Amino acid sequence: QKEVEQNSGPLSVPEGAIASLNCTYSDRVSQSFFWYRQYSGKSPELIMSIYSNGDKEDGRFTAQLNKASQYVSLLIRDSQPSDSATYLCAVTEMGTYKYIFGTGTRLKVLA
Amino acid sequence: GAVVSQHPSWVICKSGTSVKIECRSLDFQATTMFWYRQFPKQSLMLMATSNEGSKATYEQGVEKDKFLINHASLTLSTLTVTSAHPEDSSFYICSARRGSVGYEQYFGPGTRLTVT
Numbered sequence: 001q002k003e004v005e006q007n008s009g010p011l012s013v014p015e016g017a018i019a020s021l022n023c024t025y026s027d028r029v030s031q032s033f034f035w036y037r038q039y040s041g042k043s044p045e046l047i048m049s050i051y052s053n054g055d056k057e058d059g060r061f062t063a064q065l066n067k068a069s070q071y072v073s074l075l076i077r078d079s080q081p082s083d084s085a086t087y088l089c090a091v092t093e094m095g096t097y098k099y100i101f102g103t104g105t106r107l108k109v110l111a
Numbered sequence: 112g113a114v115v116s117q118h119p120s121w122v123i124c125k126s127g128t129s130v131k132i133e134c135r136s137l138d139f140q141a142t143t144m145f146w147y148r149q150f151p152k153q154s155l156m157l158m159a160t161s162n163e164g165s166k167a168t169y170e171q172g173v174e175k176d177k178f179l180i181n182h183a184s185l186t187l188s189t190l191t192v193t194s195a196h197p198e199d200s201s202f203y204i205c206s207a208r209r210g211s212v213g214y215e216q217y218f219g220p221g222t223r224l225t226v227t
Contacts, residue, residue: 044218
């Protein structure tokens with residue numbers, strides 16, 4: 001069974017620090033990877049997609065993909081209390097557009 | 112760009128009645144839309160995938176006769192929960208994939224259904 005695993009947390013970081021969120025996936029042929037942020041009671045919001053090995057930066061966010069090790073991570077620089085949310089990792093199933101979601105990591109940024 | 116709306120945002124209905132939820136892509140054409148359900152403190156569970164003009168593909172364990180999905184146009188998909196029961200109370204979220212561009216899904220704001 002294809003799986004996407006995340007540490008449920010909570011991950012607590014002080015304001016201004018770097019938050020590091022990790023995700024591993026079991027399907028070696030997965031090609032597309034996504035990070036979403038979900039505030040309590042709200043729907044997920046796309047932060048970033050990454051398709052190739054290496055780093056991809058967008059503002060305070062950096063996604064890192066290592067297909068050989070089957071992990072994808074998200075770094076949040078200069079973390080703010082407003083970044084406190086659950087972060088969901090999603091991986092597409094090979095040959096379809098369907099996502100396989102991880103269970104999410106709850107991030108708490110302490111003021 | 113890539114805005115998805117849902118209506119209603121919340122609904123309360125009585126057991127045994129049916130409820131329709133609309134999902135619209137406002138500024139793009141959505142060839143594929145997805146319907147998810149999320150229970151408290153759990154991750155999203157995919158219910159079905161719908162393509163415009165085709166029958167929806169349901170995930171294992173999802174009753175297609177209970178959760179009717181219609182993807183009538185490139186901007187509108189509907190989910191009808193038929194003969195609702197209290198255990199159907201949940202947060203229903205749709206997402207849409209933008210045309211043939213990438214694999215990103217853009218989520219609607221969700222519909223909170225409470226069945227009494």
